[in-house]
Amino acid sequence: MMENDHLVLRVVSKIMMPFILLFALYVQFHGDYGPGGGFQAGAIFAAGMILYGLVFGLHRARKVLPWKALMFLIPLGLLIYIGVGVVSLLLGGRFLDYDTLNPHHPHAGQHLGILLVEAGVGITVAAVLTAVFYAFAGRGVKQ
Amino acid sequence: MSGFFYVDLVLFAILTVTAITIAQLRHLYAAAMLSGLFSLVCASIFVLLDAVDVAFTEAAVGAGITTVLFLSALALTNARERFTPRRLGLPALIVVTITGATLIYASQDLPVVGSLDSPVQTHPLKSVYLEESVQETGIPNVVTTVLASYRGYDTMGEVAVIFTAGIGVLLLLARTRKPRSEAGSS
Numbered sequence: 286m287m288e289n290d291h292l293v294l295r296v297v298s299k300i301m302m303p304f305i306l307l308f309a310l311y312v313q314f315h316g317d318y319g320p321g322g323g324f325q326a327g328a329i330f331a332a333g334m335i336l337y338g339l340v341f342g343l344h345r346a347r348k349v350l351p352w353k354a355l356m357f358l359i360p361l362g363l364l365i366y367i368g369v370g371v372v373s374l375l376l377g378g379r380f381l382d383y384d385t386l387n388p389h390h391p392h393a394g395q396h397l398g399i400l401l402v403e404a405g406v407g408i409t410v411a412a413v414l415t416a417v418f419y420a421f422a423g424r425g426v427k428q
Numbered sequence: 429m430s431g432f433f434y435v436d437l438v439l440f441a442i443l444t445v446t447a448i449t450i451a452q453l454r455h456l457y458a459a460a461m462l463s464g465l466f467s468l469v470c471a472s473i474f475v476l477l478d479a480v481d482v483a484f485t486e487a488a489v490g491a492g493i494t495t496v497l498f499l500s501a502l503a504l505t506n507a508r509e510r511f512t513p514r515r516l517g518l519p520a521l522i523v524v525t526i527t528g529a530t531l532i533y534a535s536q537d538l539p540v541v542g543s544l545d546s547p548v549q550t551h552p553l554k555s556v557y558l559e560e561s562v563q564e565t566g567i568p569n570v571v572t573t574v575l576a577s578y579r580g581y582d583t584m585g586e587v588a589v590i591f592t593a594g595i596g597v598l599l600l601l602a603r604t605r606k607p608r609s610e611a612g613s614s
Contacts, residue, residue: 312484317567320480322575324586328488335496363591366584381580392566399567399576402583409587413594414493420601421500 291340298340305333313407317396323403327410334415343422355416362409369401436476443469454509456502464495477541481571 313326338346370381378385383398446466453459467490474483539546548554561573575583 316572317569319569320571321484322481322572325481325484325488328485328493332488332492335493339496359591359594363587366587370580370584381577381584383577395565395567395577399565399572402576402580403572406583406587409591409594413590414489416602417594417597418493418496418500420598421497421504423603424504424601 294340298336302333302337305336306330309333309411313403314400316403317399323406324410326403327407327412328414330407330411331414331418334411335418338418338422343419347419350415352416352419355412355419358408358412359416360409362405362407362412365405365408366402369398369405373398432476436473439469439473439476443473454511456507456509457499460495460498460502463498464491467491467494 309326309330312321312329313323316322316326334346334350337349369383369386373382373385374380376385376388381398381402383395384391385394386397387394443466446462446469450459450462450466453462467486471483471487471491474480474486539548543549557570557574557578561570561578562568565573565577567573567577
């Protein structure tokens with residue numbers, strides 16, 4: 286995309302970017318209390334990255350969130366999720382039984398477990414969706 | 429309540445018109461944009477049904493990301509559907525009619541939306557989830573509790589599915605090796 290094209294789009298999306306990403310984090314960490322959770326947050330975060338890539342070009346988006354980082358984040362989210370289950374097993378509970386994460390306060394354990402698990406979901410979803418967009422857009426631009 | 433009824437009516441009318449238009453269109457860019465509109469209207473209906481979590485997902489994924497992916501795929505292929513001469517497909521008409529009649533017949537058995545004696549309301553698990561989950565976990569949003577705690581295995585499977593699907597798409601589409609003219613990391 287030409288650098289001096291679409292001035293309005295570039296200015297507006299630059300203004301909106303921090304709000305989109307902040308909203309994604311809000312949905313991620315407020316999922317215990319309001320609507321939302323890891324999947325929605327990941328999708329919103331990826332939508333923000335895709336908007337950036339569409340308006341400013343794929344090469345700029347890849348500078349913000351490089352391909353290698355995505356290849357690291359995609360399995361990381363799933364591993365965090367499974368890791369929480371393994372930790373709860375090692376602490377003497379059942380797989381994904383968050384009560385054991387904090388034996389004195391099961392509620393705190395539930396909060397911690399759900400927070401970590403939702404973080405895992407969010408990381409994998411955001412990384413997969415962004416990577417799929419990179420893959421599609423990368424073929425179009427460079428061939 | 430009648431106000432909600434008219435909003436529902438208008439939204440479903442938009443949904444139907446959009447679906448018919450998508451089926452008629454040959455220009456696939458326009459069809460992709462209209463499918464985004466379809467998802468957005470769906471999300472509005474989900475909000476009216478108090479399914480805010482689902483509406484969130486539908487708006488972000490259906491209206492946003494899927495539309496962009498459709499457009500990216502069209503940029504790689506052909507944006508116009510190949511012309512096929514219109515024929516009166518009698519077998520197709522019969523199949524569609526039978527399927528539609530079956531669905532309408534089956535929908536007679538569905539409980540009315542919001543009715544008190546539907547299985548959703550009378551199932552014993554409902555009271556467990558709605559009344560005891562807050563005491564058990566201390567988390568007000570029951571949807572999150574069910575998804576991440578009570579049904580943690582399911583959600584882990586879903587993440588594994590997303591992971592696997594993503595890896596599959598990237599194996600097919602991503603170019604890990606750069607063309608010779610370019611250097612750098614990828």
